[in-house]
Amino acid sequence: MNTQPLVISPTDRLFLLTGAGVSAESGIPTFRDSNGLWCNYRFEDVATPTAWRRDPKLVWDFYSMRRREAVHAKPNPAHQAIAALQHRLADRLFLCTQNIDNLHELAGSPRTVHMHGELFKSRCESCSRPPFDDSQLYQPPAAIPRCDCGAQIRPHICWFGEVPYDLDEIYAALDHCTIFFAIGTSGTVEPAASFAAHAARHAKTYYVGPEPPANLRVFRQCFLGRAGQILPDLFAAP
Numbered sequence: 583m584n585t586q587p588l589v590i591s592p593t594d595r596l597f598l599l600t601g602a603g604v605s606a607e608s609g610i611p612t613f614r615d616s617n618g619l620w621c622n623y624r625f626e627d628v629a630t631p632t633a634w635r636r637d638p639k640l641v642w643d644f645y646s647m648r649r650r651e652a653v654h655a656k657p658n659p660a661h662q663a664i665a666a667l668q669h670r671l672a673d674r675l676f677l678c679t680q681n682i683d684n685l686h687e688l689a690g691s692p693r694t695v696h697m698h699g700e701l702f703k704s705r706c707e708s709c710s711r712p713p714f715d716d717s718q719l720y721q722p723p724a725a726i727p728r729c730d731c732g733a734q735i736r737p738h739i740c741w742f743g744e745v746p747y748d749l750d751e752i753y754a755a756l757d758h759c760t761i762f763f764a765i766g767t768s769g770t771v772e773p774a775a776s777f778a779a780h781a782a783r784h785a786k787t788y789y790v791g792p793e794p795p796a797n798l799r800v801f802r803q804c805f806l807g808r809a810g811q812i813l814p815d816l817f818a819a820p
């Protein structure tokens with residue numbers, strides 16, 4: 583099956599939203615994957631501000647495990663096709679991901695907005711010190727790392743109940759895009775699930791993923807299959 587390259591005019595602006603399906607093609611377990619590591623944990627115990635206050639060691643144990651799992655993952659052809667298109671279109675392409683791994687960066691994407699944070703970054707829970715690169719494992723009996731200010735260092739992750747990052751910039755890009763893509767994202771996690779409907783008021787909307795998304799009706803066209811198989815043809819230079 584060959585997909586015709588997408589027609590992109592010189593005035594088009596693209597917004598790409600990527601989700602767990604793109605990382606899954608690189609072997610990173612998805613939230614709902616029953617074989618995935620999440621099945622051993624309840625998200626209430628490891629991925630909420632309440633969980634952090636109650637048991638920061640358990641939270642760090644969980645994210646240390648995810649770091650260990652993700653550290654050997656490699657970008658797949660979907661990440662590479664997106665990075666190549668980004669280099670071709672420069673600032674006419676806005677890449678927003680729900681994924682916390684660094685596979686877009688490893689594929690060469692010049693800029694990725696991580697609305698749910700980054701697995702390989704940490705930050706102070708209290709002061710304004712910016713997030714910093716961190717691939718350390720903090721598993722028991724390791725102590726919780728501390729900032730110079732004395733507060734605890736936490737994963738740079740947007741937990742359930744917290745507001746996703748960079749939403750002002752994301753909505754500005756949605757407002758100005760002419761072509762919107764949802765890639766490997768199920769259309770169930772808000773606010774990302776509403777981006778397509780937001781963009782559909784003025785942009786052409788496309789979906790790429792293995793199965794129809796929950797918000798299917800807001801898409802003008804769906805490409806069903808693996809993103810790593812579809813995107814290299816779809817994003818090929820005409």
Ligand SMILES: [Zn+2]
Binds near residue numbers: 729
């Ligand atoms: Zn601090």
